[in-house]
Amino acid sequence: MHMNNHIHHDGTFSSFILTLPFILALMGYVFASVISSRHHKPWPLYRTILFILGVTCAMAAVIGPLADRAHTDFTAHMLGHLLLGMLAPLLMVLARPMTLILRTLHVQTARHISSILRSRPMSILNHPIVTSLLNIGGLWILYTTDLYVLMHQYILLHILIHIHVFLAGYLFTASLIYVDPTPHRYSFTYRLIVFWMALAGHGILSKAIYAHPPTGVPTSQAETGGMLMYYGGDAIDLVMIFILCYQWYKGSWPRALKAMSS
Amino acid sequence: MSTQTVNPKIKSNDPTRYVYSARNFWSGFLFGLGLVAFIDEAVFHQLLHWHHFYDKSTTDLGLVSDGLFHAFSWFATIGALFMFADLRRRNALWLTRWVGGLLFGAGLFQLYDGIIQHKLMRLHQIRYNVNILPYDLVWNITALIMLLIGIILLIRTRQGSPQEERNASNAYE
Numbered sequence: 001m002h003m004n005n006h007i008h009h010d011g012t013f014s015s016f017i018l019t020l021p022f023i024l025a026l027m028g029y030v031f032a033s034v035i036s037s038r039h040h041k042p043w044p045l046y047r048t049i050l051f052i053l054g055v056t057c058a059m060a061a062v063i064g065p066l067a068d069r070a071h072t073d074f075t076a077h078m079l080g081h082l083l084l085g086m087l088a089p090l091l092m093v094l095a096r097p098m099t100l101i102l103r104t105l106h107v108q109t110a111r112h113i114s115s116i117l118r119s120r121p122m123s124i125l126n127h128p129i130v131t132s133l134l135n136i137g138g139l140w141i142l143y144t145t146d147l148y149v150l151m152h153q154y155i156l157l158h159i160l161i162h163i164h165v166f167l168a169g170y171l172f173t174a175s176l177i178y179v180d181p182t183p184h185r186y187s188f189t190y191r192l193i194v195f196w197m198a199l200a201g202h203g204i205l206s207k208a209i210y211a212h213p214p215t216g217v218p219t220s221q222a223e224t225g226g227m228l229m230y231y232g233g234d235a236i237d238l239v240m241i242f243i244l245c246y247q248w249y250k251g252s253w254p255r256a257l258k259a260m261s262s
Numbered sequence: 263m264s265t266q267t268v269n270p271k272i273k274s275n276d277p278t279r280y281v282y283s284a285r286n287f288w289s290g291f292l293f294g295l296g297l298v299a300f301i302d303e304a305v306f307h308q309l310l311h312w313h314h315f316y317d318k319s320t321t322d323l324g325l326v327s328d329g330l331f332h333a334f335s336w337f338a339t340i341g342a343l344f345m346f347a348d349l350r351r352r353n354a355l356w357l358t359r360w361v362g363g364l365l366f367g368a369g370l371f372q373l374y375d376g377i378i379q380h381k382l383m384r385l386h387q388i389r390y391n392v393n394i395l396p397y398d399l400v401w402n403i404t405a406l407i408m409l410l411i412g413i414i415l416l417i418r419t420r421q422g423s424p425q426e427e428r429n430a431s432n433a434y435e
Contacts, residue, residue: 127432153272172426192337192341195337196330196334196337197333198338199333200326200329200330200332200333200334201329202333203329203332203333204325204326204328204329207315207316207325207328207329208325210315210316211316211318217304228313230315234336237333237336238336238340239343240336241336241340242340245340245341246345248344249344249347249348252348253348253351
């Protein structure tokens with residue numbers, strides 16, 4: 001009982017810390033879309049809507065009833081993981097925040113930022129294998145070691161892991177689906193193979209959780225949580241596979257024929 | 263040009279479909295693989311509840327194999343359909359070869375699932391609490407029949423096979 005109170009008290013603090021960046025990002029996004037539309041073509045409304053939906057998904061995982069239940073219920077935790085680590089990143093990547101930033105800033109500042117994007121550290125963070133390891137590897141460590149138990153005891157760890165889940169999910173998505181400016185590009189085949197391995201790693205981990213519950217998680221919750229991770233992950237990755245294949249389909253049509261058919 | 267209207271056996275896309283012969287095969291093959299995986303998931307796991315999500319006797323290798331094939335089946339299904347659309351817009355679709363690839367892929371994967379995954383890796387059985395032998399026989403014999411028809415269709419649509427050459431020469435008589 002004492003422990004529950006302890007978590008609940010700290011939960012408010014960690015919710016606040018984790019919500020703040022998303023609220024700031026949303027305000028910045030809407031502000032930039034309005035400002036930049038004065039000098040450029042109007043920023044498409046659907047992208048702003050995608051970003052709002054993405055932020056809503058991420059916030060649902062860190063504040064409110066689902067986040068509260070996630071402390072004690074593994075299935076709720078897993079739903080939060082799907083929202084924060086997969087669906088929110090996908091929606092936000094599709095909203096093209098980097099394109100928006102670059103067109104809003106002054107040319108000089110924008111050039112500076114794109115030179116940072118081209119730098120070596122950024123190219124490493126955009127490598128599909130690196131982002132897959134950060135994303136799927138991180139989850140393996142979280143659920144197969146005692147980290148999951150420790151996360152509920154140490155508030156700092158709780159905050160760090162949630163930030164990691166979102167950022168790793170975002171980098172992973174952005175390294176596979178190129179909609180924002182991407183200086184270091186990899187072929188479709190390369191990205192498809194890495195994506196396949198990552199999705200397999202996600203599926204295998206889901207069944208491993210089902211079979212061997214993480215420390216402190218009751219068997220029944222591990223079973224529903226594992227199945228939710230397996231099928232929920234499939235559903236979101238299906239959308240990503242569809243987008244990736246559609247980009248191949250559009251890109252593989254020779255330009256000359258494109259002009260003829262249109 | 264006039265021979266095409268005289269002999270309906272020759273399709274108008276003959277030259278292009280030879281160029282894209284391999285893509286016709288792969289599109290069909292991948293779709294066949296994805297189709298079997300989808301039927302396995304939708305019918306045997308979700309509708310009938312015969313297959314189990316996890317079986318305690320599963321080997322670690324079985325878990326890895328299932329993970330790889332399950333993930334691959336989504337890429338195969340979606341990728342194959344985009345390839346199909348690509349063949350159509352290039353006017354290069356060769357349906358017989360595509361169906362040959364489909365049956366070959368479907369039969370091959372079902373045989374792998376039925377013998378390697380179900381039996382050797384003990385991923386899960388087709389159904390529980392029944393005499394499993396008739397189920398295994400139907401499963402694997404169906405797979406073999408698909409595989410054989412697939413191979414026959416693929417041989418008949420081989421580029422420059424006697425059958426095709428005869429058709430082609432008939433057209434210009």
